[in-house]
Amino acid sequence: MLDIDDSRMLTPSLLGELGTIATRAALLDQDDSFPSEDVAALAAIGTLAAPFASLPGGGAARDPDDLMEALRAIGHASLPLGRLFEGHVNAAALIRRYGTSRQRESAFRRARDGALFGVWNTEGADGVRLVRRGRHLELHGAKIFASGAGHVACPLITARDEEGGLLMVLPRLDGSSRADLSAWKAHGMRASASGAFCFTGLRVEPADILGQPGDYHRQPHFSAGAWRFCAVQLGGIDRLVDEAASYLRRHGRDTDPHQRARMGEAMIAAETARLWVERAARIAEAEEAATDERTAGNAVAYVNLARCAVERCGLQVMELVQRSIGLSAFQRTSPVERLCRDLSTYLRQPAPDRALCEGAAHVLAQEPPMRELWR
Ligand SMILES: Cc1cc2nc3c(=O)[nH]c(=O)nc-3n(C[C@H](O)[C@H](O)[C@H](O)COP(=O)(O)OP(=O)(O)OC[C@H]3O[C@@H](n4cnc5c(N)ncnc54)[C@H](O)[C@@H]3O)c2cc1C
Structure with a gap:
């Protein structure tokens, strides 16, 4: 795991990227766009890995001023990228707080390798449920307003189990085309790609469930x-x-x-x-x-x-x-x-x-x- 210094967010490397991010934000102001190059740049300078880095003593709290100034600086350059990075940081906070050590380490490795995370909770009538299929659990239903739909590699989602409890799940995406951006014809924040995503049929292993029922709203x-x-x-x-x-x-x-x-x-x-x-x-x-x-x-x-x-x-x-x-x-x-x-x-x-x-x-x-x- 990274040490304390690697968990800093507002680094000179990040500040150095912001001008390019701001220029690209103007070009990305259109339907069906997504700031892939910006996300890759954040990965390359360690900004995607930093929110998952462990702190001495295993504490969950970060330096609030550092995180605030990083979110603010990215938002200044591009609000859509800021929203995506905020979702990534929110997922990191939940995984650090409720994840097992294996889940935390796996998430850190994936973020370090360039995976973008997100938290997808919002849903319509066809909300996501966890249903039992023989000896396995399977997801059914969809999320809406899911930032980075089709681009986020590691979404953290909420799903109701058969007893009505709300669980957090880290689904393993199967690479099939499940995102639908057709309804995201937004006034602004176009490049946040906040569309729908269907999870029906994805199998869930016990190791993919994060925390206990109700932890998401804790x-x-x-x-x-x-x-x-x-x-x-x-x-x-x-x-x-x-x-x-x-x-x-x-x-x-x-x-x-x-x-x-x-x-x-x-x-x-x-x-x-x-x-x-x-x-x-x-x-x-x-x-x-x-x-x-x-x-x-x-x-x-x-x-x-x-x-x-x-x-x-x-x-x-x-x-x-x-x-x-x-x-x-x-x-x-x-x-x-x-x-x-x-x-x-x-x-x-x-x-x-x-x-x-x-x-x-x-x-x-x-x-x-x-x-x-x-x-
Ligand atoms: C750019 C963008 C990206 C997003 N990305 C994500 C994402 O990645 N993951 C995710 O889970 N969600 C995401 N969301 C959705 C977000 O979390 C909220 O669900 C959404 O923004 C709610 O907006 P709303 O105006 O419809 O809220 P509402 O809560 O519906 O509020 C609209 C109005 O209704 C009022 N109201 C609310 N509830 C009631 C009630 N019961 N009775 C009467 N009035 C009520 C409110 O006070 C307000 O006046 C995103 C949203 C945006 C804007």
Whole structure:
């Protein structure tokens, strides 16, 4: 296994790749595309292996600031690649937390050899079930909105067993054509290839099952892990501010007082998002969140509120940037046009109303004053 140094994410090699990734992101903004070259580049510099590297003592927690800055930096270059890498990191977190040592080592080797992982939970009416066929288990059903469908080599999926329990499975794909991207005709995030994937007929060995029934939804990790998509979204928000500032400078409009006031508001929103995400990452990844009930409850509530704050900041920055640049921001030749489509699509995450209300309910049920609440 890799040692601690190899588990770092924000490396000079990664920073060196981001310019090329950002250039390719513009070319990949079309249906049925996928950033294969970017994924290969991340594999070549060790960024795919790093989330699976073991830490001294076998702990599951990583340096939250390092991971946050890596997700943010990749999101700044390409939101679709950021989504794919976020899925890869999410799979690594689940495998490191719930996997056997054999599963962890096998996943690490595969990631080091260039395999992209993903977590596919979302499903429609034909959700994935584990059914018994004689002495074997078999998968039936499909996932939808599965990022990297047809490209992810190692999906981690959820499946209901015959008793109704929700299990995590690491299916062995058989190489047949099971992805269907025909319904992924998205406004933005096109290159994330978030299509459907059919698992019917794939045999499952006991060694392919990860953890125990119910582990996937185990708190605080299930809800608090949402900070990672917020970190990628933050990268997209930063990028919009950068693009607008550059546009205003190039067009000699940066000294106008109205533009300055509007960009000031955008900078406040971007920094607000950063502060929320940074603290959410630290609270969610703290070791005590896994063991102490009060800290776990705080972590879930804080990340739920952070999700809403980042969404609000993202929507606000898009409006401000579009108003500052004007009609040019709506031309398909402008990077801002694509970035707004990508960000507004990626901001759609599960049950935002519930996240806000559950976060608020947690705070309302507490005695401590606000200044002590998240400690
Ligand atoms: C780019 C992209 C990539 C993705 N990749 C993956 C992936 O790899 N794997 C995966 O598993 N998923 C993936 N997803 C899907 C994602 O996890 C969510 O399922 C999806 O984003 C939910 O969006 P939604 O707006 O339909 O959410 P919803 O939860 O349906 O929310 C829509 C609206 O309905 C409200 N609402 C929600 N529930 C209720 C209710 N019960 N009653 C009334 N109102 C309700 C919400 O508050 C909101 O206002 C991806 C999504 C995106 C955008």
